[in-house]
Amino acid sequence: MKILAMDIATNTGIAIGESGCNPDAWSVDLGKGRSEDARFSKALVTTHQLIEEHQPDFIAIEAVVGGPKTSHFLVGLVSCVRGCAFNRGVDVQPYSIGAIRKHFLGKHLTAKHFPGMTPAASKAAIKGQVMLRCNVLGWKPQDDDAADAMALWDYAQAMQGVQVAPQGGLFNAAR
Secondary structure, three states: OEEEEEEOOOEEEEEEEEOOOOOEEEEEEOOOOOOHHHHHHHHHHHHHHHHHHHOOOEEEEEOOOOOOOOOHHHHHHHHHHHHHHHHOOOEEEEEOHHHHHHHHHOOOOOHHHOOOOOHHHHHHHHHHHHHHHHHHOOOOOOOHHHHHHHHHHHHHHHHOOOOOOOOOHHHHHHO
């Protein structure tokens, strides 16, 4: 099963790969500093191109966090991806950031786990942990947005029932 994972934001992380294999990952700038309409358009074009080129079986996205601080712009970007995928006949499955982090890092890290840090510094620390985990798995993301997409991709394949052999550490001698 080929999974396309998109960590959607102005700088969108993308991971693509067959279940049980290592994903390829990169990030795409949807137009930082440009109008929202231009970024929505870029999200549509990018999604269309990814589906056309990679023919994924489904697309995993990070679910938008609700509540009074919801980014309506982010909701719009996610809507562009979902609408484009629907038009191309590809299912989209949103997953919560908490479930993704718990699966990938063993704990749903939040700013509360980094007392004394600013919100920006705690966000960077969490992204650093995701990058570190990717590197442990032998994956080499180009940036933290690509790493977030790899974490999402890994979670999505687990939700599809794919188990990946552990890399390094405790069980190497048993092989």
